[in-house]
Amino acid sequence: xxxxxxxxxxxxxxxxxxxxxxxxxxxxxxxxxxxxxxxxxxxxxxxxxxxxxxxxxxxxxxxxxxxxxxxxxxxxxxxxxxxxxxxxxxxxxxxxxxxxxxxxxxxxxxxxxxxxxxxxxxxxxxxxxxxxxxxxxxxxxxxxxxx
Amino acid sequence: xxxxxxxxxxxxxxxxxxxxxxxxxxxxxxxxxxxxxxxxxxxxxxxxxxxxxxxxxxxxxxxxxxxxxxxxxxxxxxxxxxxxxxxxxxxxx
Numbered sequence: 001x002x003x004x005x006x007x008x009x010x011x012x013x014x015x016x017x018x019x020x021x022x023x024x025x026x027x028x029x030x031x032x033x034x035x036x037x038x039x040x041x042x043x044x045x046x047x048x049x050x051x052x053x054x055x056x057x058x059x060x061x062x063x064x065x066x067x068x069x070x071x072x073x074x075x076x077x078x079x080x081x082x083x084x085x086x087x088x089x090x091x092x093x094x095x096x097x098x099x100x101x102x103x104x105x106x107x108x109x110x111x112x113x114x115x116x117x118x119x120x121x122x123x124x125x126x127x128x129x130x131x132x133x134x135x136x137x138x139x140x141x142x143x144x145x146x147x
Numbered sequence: 148x149x150x151x152x153x154x155x156x157x158x159x160x161x162x163x164x165x166x167x168x169x170x171x172x173x174x175x176x177x178x179x180x181x182x183x184x185x186x187x188x189x190x191x192x193x194x195x196x197x198x199x200x201x202x203x204x205x206x207x208x209x210x211x212x213x214x215x216x217x218x219x220x221x222x223x224x225x226x227x228x229x230x231x232x233x234x235x236x237x238x239x240x
Contacts, residue, residue, distance in 0.1 A: 049159055053191070056159045056207040059167070060223040067163045096207070104163055113166060120167040124225045 001077060001111070003118040004140075004147035011080035012136045018082075021055075021090045021098075022047050025066050028082035029103035035078065038105045042073035055090035062131055063123065064090060064098035067105065074105035077112055079119070083133065099131060122146040149238045151176075153185040155199035157212055161190030168203060168224050175231050179238070201237065 011031050018024045025046050032038045045068040050057060058064045068074070080103045087097035102119070106112035122142055123130060133139050154172060158165035165188035176184050187199075191208055194215045201219060202212045209220040219233045 053159045053211075054207040056164075056205050058207070059164045059205060060225045063225075065163050067160060069160050069162055091207075094207075106162075109162070112163075116163065116166060117170060120170070120225065124227065127225065 001115055002147040003079075003115045003122070004143050006077055006112070006115040007079040007081060007119070007143055009136060009140060011078070012083070012139055013081070014083045014135070015085070017084060017086040018088055021050070021064075021088050024064070024082060024084065024088045024098070024101045025050075025103075028066055028080055028101040029105075031080045032078045032103060032105055037074070037076045037078035038103075039073035039075070042068050042105060043103075045069075045072040050090060055094065055096035058090050058096040058098050060123070060127075062087060062097060062099045064101045066101055066103045070105075070107050070109070074107050076105070076107055077115070078105045079103065079112075079115060081139065083139070118146045119143075148180075151181055151184055151200050151238060153199040154187075154201045154203060155194065156186070156188040157191045157194055157202055157204045157208060158188070159191060159208065161188060161193065164205060164224055165189065168221070168230075171227055171230055172203060172234075175227065175234055178231075179234065181238075 029043045046066050082101040084099045087099045090096040156165040156168045169188045191211050203219045204212045206220045206222045212218045
């Protein structure tokens with residue numbers, strides 16, 4: 001499935017700020033719970049992982065890829081995005097700030113790879129435009145160009 | 148230039164970010180003239196000493212990876228220039 005089918009319009013949320021990174025993870029993934037794509041425990045697991053392994057989900061400055069594994073409560077393929085105006089730090093010790101929190105879920109090892117590589121290409125070539133986006137339409141246009 | 152037969156890209160889950168980096172690593176290695184390198188990706192929990200000639204990970208996993216072999220760690224997984232520079236650095240030693 002291509003990126004635009006996985007990251008749908010109503011999966012993208014803009015918000016000024018959140019109280020902490022846990023809230024960022026829940027608010028980014030909430031729509032996937034509502035749509036029965038993940039269980040709540042999937043997001044609990046992401047937070048557990050950050051606490052035990054570290055803020056490794058911040059994969060580039062300002063970008064977090066919030067995900068656990070299929071067996072952690074992912075029922076289908078889906079992606080969602082929380083765009084914050086104010087960055088949130090995923091670490092207490094280091095600077096691991098993110099403004100874009102992408103939640104990724106897949107029910108097996110492979111079904112997400114097409115959409116994930118399209119997103120990766122989109123970010124590699126348009127990082128500034130992506131982080132500068134002020135509305136859904138801007139993000140959707142970028143997504144459409146790479147789907 | 149160093150000999151390089153295998154590269155393992157490691158991330159927390161072996162599921163998202165390591166896959167993103169894999170495509171880039173294959174591309175950069177080819178540009179550098181390394182044609183037949185076995186590149187795979189996995190989670191940090193499945194690594195062991197000697198799993199590959201070189202390990203690549205995000206900079207929050209460096210310490211976990213270092214016990215398994217030489218490590219190149221990245222602060223931005225989408226930055227091809229950072230990847231290229233650090234790979235060149237490692238391979239020329």
